[in-house]
Amino acid sequence: MNLDNVKVRLSNAGYKLTPQRKAILEVLINNQDKHLTAEEVLNEARREMPNIGIATVYRTLDNLVSMDILDKNMFEGERYRYELSDADNQPHHHIICLKCNCIIEVEEDLLHNMEAQLEAKGFKIIDRELKFFGYCPKCNK
């Protein structure tokens, strides 16, 4: 996922790529491995755009989430964290380390089985969210 890519999707949805939105997107693009809070996005974005406000950050993040450019997740149960969603849109999962609090992504997809069973029972599955809590290999020594 790169800026040009996002740019098209923005204008398709009727949004302009303002400097503020560009700054916010660049923060997310430059931190693809992280899961940032709105405040963290604000702080990073202010390095390029010192006057950007927190309201703009929240608004922009919400817009990007609603057009599936970002994923919004709550891990620790106090604030939301945002990340660029995978280009291939594969559902992906998380391991949250209970010691160092790092968040590691799991690309595997063993859920298809389960979903197939549920759909056989009449459910229609649109999205799924799987989190493991435990210790990462570093902390598990």
Add this chain to the structure above:
Amino acid sequence: MNLDNVKVRLSNAGYKLTPQRKAILEVLINNQDKHLTAEEVLNEARREMPNIGIATVYRTLDNLVSMDILDKNMFEGERYRYELSDADNQPHHHIICLKCNCIIEVEEDLLHNMEAQLEAKGFKIIDRELKFFGYCPKCNK
């Protein structure tokens, strides 16, 4: 899970079964199929104990969570919901219907495979949380 059962675990943990705690527990026991918010627990509990306060509800719920009598979950991302945890302590999962917002439990456990793979990579999995979002059979017609 019944009251006598819980009573023992409470006193083992050094807590007394006060009338307030009893009222709160009875609410949870009588709503095993639901996932109640703190406010809903308060309203129900007040039918037996009109003067019980919200602070007591939060405190008691937290205590019960910390001794694994209750599970605490956030589904819609605005407030926590509480339920009696399974007696057999099987990890269980949820389907949240995007139309009627009902929460249905899934007793299946296809996660063992995944966990085994993760543990082979050095992780130690302590807990997991799996939610499906979609339409329940009733809403999927």
Add this chain to the structure above:
DNA sequence: AAAATATTGATAATGATTATCAATAGCGGA
């Protein structure tokens, strides 16, 4: 350039949860 519209940023409002603290309840010992 003027008018209409979209976007922004400061700040107030919201709402769930947590912290505080004085009042009360319940227990153990004299």
Add this chain to the structure above:
DNA sequence: TCCGCTATTGATAATCATTATCAATATTTT
């Protein structure tokens, strides 16, 4: 039984992330 100690409670204030409001600014359209 009465006293004193500790646990518990309930009212309320504080917290804090997020959302709403709204005037100011920027951008597009006419």
